[in-house]
Amino acid sequence: PIPPSLPPRRRRNSPKQRVLRSPExxxxxxxxxxxxxxxxxxxxxxxxxxxxKGSETSGEMKACLDILKQVSSRGEAHPFKLPxxxxxLNIPDYPKIIKKPMDLFTIQQNLNSxxxxxxxxxxxxxxxxxxxxxxxxxxxxxxxxxxxxxxxxFEKHFAKLNKxxxxxxxxxxxxKEVSRTDRVKxxxxxxxxxxxxxxxxVDILKSKxxxxxxxxxxxxxxxxxxxxxxxLLELNQYAAQCKRARNK
Numbered sequence: 001p002i003p004p005s006l007p008p009r010r011r012r013n014s015p016k017q018r019v020l021r022s023p024e025x026x027x028x029x030x031x032x033x034x035x036x037x038x039x040x041x042x043x044x045x046x047x048x049x050x051x052x053k054g055s056e057t058s059g060e061m062k063a064c065l066d067i068l069k070q071v072s073s074r075g076e077a078h079p080f081k082l083p084x085x086x087x088x089l090n091i092p093d094y095p096k097i098i099k100k101p102m103d104l105f106t107i108q109q110n111l112n113s114x115x116x117x118x119x120x121x122x123x124x125x126x127x128x129x130x131x132x133x134x135x136x137x138x139x140x141x142x143x144x145x146x147x148x149x150x151x152x153x154f155e156k157h158f159a160k161l162n163k164x165x166x167x168x169x170x171x172x173x174x175x176k177e178v179s180r181t182d183r184v185k186x187x188x189x190x191x192x193x194x195x196x197x198x199x200x201x202v203d204i205l206k207s208k209x210x211x212x213x214x215x216x217x218x219x220x221x222x223x224x225x226x227x228x229x230x231x232l233l234e235l236n237q238y239a240a241q242c243k244r245a246r247n248k
Contacts, residue, residue, distance in 0.1 A: 155211025189239035
């Protein structure tokens with residue numbers, strides 16, 4: 001069994017400035033002790049998919065389970081191992097803010113039960129764990145930083161799983177492939193964008209490539225090498241449009 005986790009801290013309702021670098025001082029973070037989170041696991045609303053071998057998983061899903069074990073074994077993963085018992089913790093606003101709770105133990109149960117039909121479905125739930133933590137907790141808090149760090153760790157290992165899949169014969173003509181030049185182009189684009197435009201880029205990354213965003217207090221860092229190919233192409237197109245609009 002996975003040991004109990006620490007609960008998340010409540011996220012304040014103050015607006016968040018989405019910029020790569022901000023001169024403003026970081027928000028104060030107050031430390032607090034909470035009892036261990038205990039309770040029954042909350043399964044996702046997804047209907048269980050039938051598999052040809054019952055609860056046995058395919059080679060890809062076994063690889064997903066291995067990745068999940070690696071994530072769970074890290075020290076930062078402790079707060080995310082079990083569901084948040086918001087009643088015991090007296091945080092009644094948690095289910096109002098977090099509409100779809102998720103935790104690592106629930107994901108493990110889903111894997112063992114054959115709920116996930118593809119590795120991507122598994123990855124969506126893992127990313128939901130980090131998204132929920134970052135939604136409810138203050139940027140700069142230990143829970144928030146742990147979620148960001150684990151998101152990067154997960155995306156790095158999940159990307160290796162995708163690389164092991166046999167690619168199409170005409171892979172070189174895949175329009176979603178990007179080169180080093182594309183990543184350098186994005187790096188150059190970022191320096192010319194406004195705070196509002198950068199905020200839009202961060203929103204896209206959080207939604208489509210969360211492993212590329214690392215937030216720490218009042219600073220947001222974009223890991224360009226972790227941006228998925230299709231997302232990078234989309235961001236370069238958006239940045240080019242912004243630049244053309246200013247030059248008119």
